[in-house]
Every structure is written in C-alpha cells, then in structure tokens.
Amino acid sequence: MGDPRDPQLPDSAELIADLRQELEDTNRGLIALHTELDAARRSEARLAAIVTSSDDAVISVDPGPAYLLQTWNPGAQRLFGHTDRHILGRPVDLLMPPDALGAFRAAVQDVRSQGHTAPHRSRWRREDGTEVDVxxxxxxxxxxxxxxxxxxxxAxxxxxxxxxxxxxxxxxxxxEVMADRDRIARDLHDLVIQRLFASGLTLQAALSRMAGPKDSAERIERVVGDLDDTIKTIRTTIYGLREQDQIRSAAGTRSRLVAxxxxxxxxxxxxxxLRMSGLLDTDVPAEHAEHLLAVLGEALSNSARHADATAVDVNVEAGGGILRLEVADNGCGIDPAVTRRSGLANLRRRAEERGGTFALTPNRPTGTVLVWSVPLPGDHG
Incomplete structure (x- = not known):
C-alpha cells in the first residue's frame, strides 16, 4: 500500500472534487435523458390523439403476406363498422373485394421497392357488406x-x-346540351328557314312566268305550300327549344347551385x-333561390379569399318548411365576433329580412362553419 503522504497520490479533496464532477455529469445526463424521453412521450401522445380523433380510418398491418391488422382507430370503426376487438389480428382482405386487394398489394410493393407510393382510389367493404369509395x-x-x-x-x-x-x-x-340546342335553333332560323324561304320565292317567280299545263302549275303551288308549312313547323320547333331552355333555366336551382x-x-x-336534399327545384320559390345562390357565392368567395382551406363542404336542404345552407371549411378560421364585414352583414340581412337566421361559428378542429336558414312559405305554387 502506498504512503498516503506520497505527493504523487491525489489527496481526499481532489477525489471528492472528481466524484462530485462525475455525479454532476451523470445528473445532467439523466436530466437530458429524462427530458428527451418526456418529449418523446408527449410526441407519442399527440400522435395518438391525432390518430384517435381523425375522421379518417387509420390502420396498420404486419409486413405480410396476409397483412394482419395490428391497429384500428375509432375513425376506422365509424367508417367500416368493425370494432377493434373483432378486427384486430385478422387479414386485411376482410375489408377488400378482390380488385381493392390487388390495388393494396400493388401499393405495398411500391413502398417496398421505391419507399413510397401515390394515393389510389378504391372501394372497400363495410361490416354489413356494403362498399364505400375511399x-x-x-x-x-x-x-x-x-x-x-x-x-x-x-383510408x-x-x-x-x-x-x-x-x-x-x-x-x-x-x-353542353343547352348550348347545342341553342346552336341548332340558330342554325334552323338563320340558315334552313332562309334557304327554304328563298326556294319558295324562286318557285313562285317561276310559276308567274309559267304558261304550261295546268297540272304542272298546281304541283308547283303544292310544293310552295309544303315549303310554307315546313317553315312554320321549323319555327314552332325553334320556339319550343327556346321555351324549354327558359323553363329549365328558371327551375334549375340544383343546376345553378352546382354551377x-x-x-x-x-x-x-x-x-x-356538395350535398343537396329536398325538392329544391319545386319547393323553393324563385326569390328564395336567388338569395340562396347569392349567399352561397359569397360564402365560397370568403373561403377562397380568407380561409386558406383545403376542403369545403356545402350542404343545402329544403324540408320541414326551412331552407338551410351550411358551408364548412377547414381553413384558418375567423373570429365569430367579427360581424362588421360588409359581406357578412349582407348575409345576415338576407336571412333576417325573411325571418331567418345567420350564424358563423368555429369548425373543429380548424376552420369555420356558416349556417344560413330561412323559412319557406306555406304556399309557393
């Protein structure tokens, strides 16, 4: 054993200092590790919350070849009907008709070989046997x-x-059909009728100079009469085409909403x-339809200019004596208390002047929901 008085050996103060330094370093390492683990746990919790609250079906499968289902979120249960207790551990083809399974296997192969794949559209099977587009x-x-x-x-x-x-x-x-009908009507009026009319005039001029047999003159007169009747028939057809287009244009609230x-x-x-329900073309008077179309146009314009949205849902309903429009987006949102914008004030006035209501509320998780509704008159025929 060495002599404790040997000057080459560290004294107790140095040993204590070294130990203290090691303890502090270890402490800092443990704190850093704890902080990192805590951040990882919070990140995992946020990810789990996103998956749980998602409206989409978020599932995972094993590497194959049966692709057994390993996770199943509430969105998947809402969309397909299976509970996680019933579905987990079963092959994914339970959810897929043959065509859909082939598309899924092709996507998996792309991921294996290329690391990624583009989204694809398919039809998957619900628990009750019906299919849904995903x-x-x-x-x-x-x-x-x-x-x-x-x-x-x-999905x-x-x-x-x-x-x-x-x-x-x-x-x-x-x-396109209406444009073709209009073109046909113009061509009939501008080209066909004029040519028939000119032909009739030519025959009448020839008849006035004819000195031949009486039966020849009568045949020409009959031809001229037939031409006159043809011109009248064509004109009637033109009027009918235009009248039908006017009726369709006036009554087509659904078509105008789609436009x-x-x-x-x-x-x-x-x-x-866009979802439409109820007899919008027959139960909604023209004045109400005009206000509905104006409100929808303003709402979509606001979404385009201010919301920075990636999805907009439009729902139009006519039923129970109420005409109701709902426009929901997933954009940056708007303060519901901000009602002094001229566009919003106009929408509110259009509702209140007809005994209706207007509301602008936050969407979940992000965005805005606009609801505009007015009562329908009891007799609008």
Missing amino acids: EVTVSAVRETDGVLIGFSTV RDITQQLSAQAELTAARAER IVERAAEVLGFAPA
Missing part, C-alpha cells in the same frame, strides 16, 4: 434501425367528393363537396 394512402412503418415492421394505411371516405364531381359533370353535360360550386373550384383549386 382514397388509400400506404406508407412503411420501421423500427429506429430501419427494419420494416408493417404498413400504415389511411379516407370520398363518397361526397365523388358525388360532387358527378353533380359537376352532370351540370357540364346539361350546359356556383364549379366556378368556386377554379378559384379554390379543389372541388367543394
């Missing part, structure tokens, strides 16, 4: 060392989006989802 996004789930442990899948219900697109397509087709949403899509950069 947009599917597949991504890899890996451990921290990069080992693949499964695939995360988000978003796009039924309303497809319905809105179908309404827009129908509106475009209807406008407004279609125009807004060009500004928003996406097609708002």
Whole structure:
C-alpha cells in the first residue's frame, strides 16, 4: 500500500472534487435523458390523439403476406363498422373485394421497392357488406434501425367528393346540351328557314312566268305550300327549344347551385363537396333561390379569399318548411365576433329580412362553419 503522504497520490479533496464532477455529469445526463424521453412521450401522445380523433380510418398491418391488422382507430370503426376487438389480428382482405386487394398489394410493393407510393382510389367493404369509395394512402412503418415492421394505411371516405364531381359533370353535360340546342335553333332560323324561304320565292317567280299545263302549275303551288308549312313547323320547333331552355333555366336551382360550386373550384383549386336534399327545384320559390345562390357565392368567395382551406363542404336542404345552407371549411378560421364585414352583414340581412337566421361559428378542429336558414312559405305554387 502506498504512503498516503506520497505527493504523487491525489489527496481526499481532489477525489471528492472528481466524484462530485462525475455525479454532476451523470445528473445532467439523466436530466437530458429524462427530458428527451418526456418529449418523446408527449410526441407519442399527440400522435395518438391525432390518430384517435381523425375522421379518417387509420390502420396498420404486419409486413405480410396476409397483412394482419395490428391497429384500428375509432375513425376506422365509424367508417367500416368493425370494432377493434373483432378486427384486430385478422387479414386485411376482410375489408377488400378482390380488385381493392390487388390495388393494396400493388401499393405495398411500391413502398417496398421505391419507399413510397401515390394515393389510389378504391372501394372497400363495410361490416354489413356494403362498399364505400375511399382514397388509400400506404406508407412503411420501421423500427429506429430501419427494419420494416408493417404498413400504415389511411383510408379516407370520398363518397361526397365523388358525388360532387358527378353533380359537376352532370351540370357540364346539361350546359353542353343547352348550348347545342341553342346552336341548332340558330342554325334552323338563320340558315334552313332562309334557304327554304328563298326556294319558295324562286318557285313562285317561276310559276308567274309559267304558261304550261295546268297540272304542272298546281304541283308547283303544292310544293310552295309544303315549303310554307315546313317553315312554320321549323319555327314552332325553334320556339319550343327556346321555351324549354327558359323553363329549365328558371327551375334549375340544383343546376345553378352546382354551377356556383364549379366556378368556386377554379378559384379554390379543389372541388367543394356538395350535398343537396329536398325538392329544391319545386319547393323553393324563385326569390328564395336567388338569395340562396347569392349567399352561397359569397360564402365560397370568403373561403377562397380568407380561409386558406383545403376542403369545403356545402350542404343545402329544403324540408320541414326551412331552407338551410351550411358551408364548412377547414381553413384558418375567423373570429365569430367579427360581424362588421360588409359581406357578412349582407348575409345576415338576407336571412333576417325573411325571418331567418345567420350564424358563423368555429369548425373543429380548424376552420369555420356558416349556417344560413330561412323559412319557406306555406304556399309557393
């Protein structure tokens, strides 16, 4: 044993100082580790809360080949009907018809080979056997060392989006038909009738100079008469075409709503989802329809200019003596107390002057909900 008085050995004060320094370093390391773990736990909790509260179906499956379901959020239960107790551990093809399963396997293969895949549209099966249109996004789930442990899948219900697109397509087709009818009417009036009329005048001039047999003159007169009758028939057809277009234009509240949403899509950069219910073309008087269309146009304009939204839902209902419009977006939101903007004041006035109501409230989790409703008259025929 060395001599404690040896000057080469550290004295007790130095040892204590070294130990204290080691303890402080260890303490700082533990605090840093605790802080990091706490941040990780909070991050995981936030992620879990997002998944739990999501309206989309968020699920995960094992790496295959059966792709057994490992997680199942409440959005998946709402969309497909299965409870997590019933579905977890079962193969994902329980949710998919053959075509959908093929598309899912192709997406998984893309993720394996390329690291990513584009979202795809598909039809998945609910618990009751019905099918629902969904947009599917597949991504890899890996451990921290990069080992693949499964695939995360988000399935978003796009039924309303497809319905809105179908309404827009129908509106475009209807406008094209109306444009063709108008063109045909113009051509009949400007070209066909004029040519027939000119032919009749030519025959009448020839008849006045004819000195031949009487039966020839009678045949020409009959031809001229037939031409006159044809001209009258064509004119009647033209009037009928234009009258039908006017009737359709006046009565087509649904078509006009679709047209407004279609125009807004060009500004928003996406097609708002449009749902219509009730007899909008027959139970909504013309004056109410005009106010409804004006309010919808202003609401969509506000979403385009101020909301910075990526989704807008439009719901129009006529029933129970009430005409109701709801426009909800997921944008940056607006203070419900701000009602002095001229556009909002106009919307409120349009409702109150007809005994109705106007409300602007926050959407959840983000955005704004506008509700405009007015009573329908008991007799509007």
